[in-house]
Amino acid sequence: MTTDASAPARRTRLTPEREQELYGAVIDLLREVGYDALTMDAVATRTRSSKATLYRQWKSKPELVVTALKCTKPVHVENVDTGSLPGDLHELADRIGDGSDVDTPLIRGLAHASATNPDLAEAMRQHLIEPELSGVRQLLGRAADRGEIDAAVPAAEFMPHMMLGAVITRRLLEDVEVDAAFMHRYIDAVVLPALGIGRAR
């Protein structure tokens, strides 16, 4: 991996490798101190960057944090296309349940911090939430095109609430983190029947 930490503030963009290195440091700091206590100074020191470089590239702490999270993060619904709705949802379950992909304590901490940091909330919405919602809409659109669901099925609007709600409430209610097996059962029991697919009663 190329590191050019010694490079002075340049006009050119950072290399992808250097970006990844910076994002990794941001995530480490988030885990260590949390969002509120994380400073751009600490990121600059940890990564041997100048603060000018950080601000030129990412504009603000919330933008940097959210971009870092996006690059290490969850599910990337937009890349899921197995050819069937049940297939797509169970592929999502595998991605959500794979602890190496989704750092739920980290995300929960950021969700909590966003309640008192409007800039962070806006950055999360723009960079993390909206792309996933758009991916969900595409996934459901393909299912409607294939005739698997009625395009007007009322539950479609609540797909994001159903899926994210399962991830978040598992630990609150059961004191265990979500895993793929739980998500597979939840999809078969709740999501597909709500969309009008699955076992007859």
Add this chain to the structure above:
Amino acid sequence: MTTDASAPARRTRLTPEREQELYGAVIDLLREVGYDALTMDAVATRTRSSKATLYRQWKSKPELVVTALKCTKPVHVENVDTGSLPGDLHELADRIGDGSDVDTPLIRGLAHASATNPDLAEAMRQHLIEPELSGVRQLLGRAADRGEIDAAVPAAEFMPHMMLGAVITRRLLEDVEVDAAFMHRYIDAVVLPALGIGRAR
């Protein structure tokens, strides 16, 4: 309202009015400083009680906080019995959506604190979550007895996840707190169809 703040540590239980006064002070402190920064000293000072009284009655900070929350709190599923499953769920929606009953920012803050305070998590489970889960089981049991749902419908297991998930994810995804109108739509679109009730596809 009777106040006996000047009473020395007594063998008798506190009056219900005095208990309510203490719980109100605990909730105020939780809103002001959060769980981690709340101390039994501050509760004692605010309520002009002795710490001995507080510990004798509630044993620990998590027990006191959770008992206080329980007495100001949410939904009391166990008291919902309208005679039909849709009626019960929509009654829950009204209770959840009435902001005067459910203080979601406060609950979210406690949920977050519980991730790093196992004693708090245990107290929340015992005093807040388990009674509601028991209420949900009774509600579904009555629906099965009336023949409204199949007692073995797979979604029944996930009722708590569906309902709590909707409450929590509304703000994360839409940046607005949950209200009764949202819960009514969600129940008709997701919960009832998942349970095998409602519109044909």
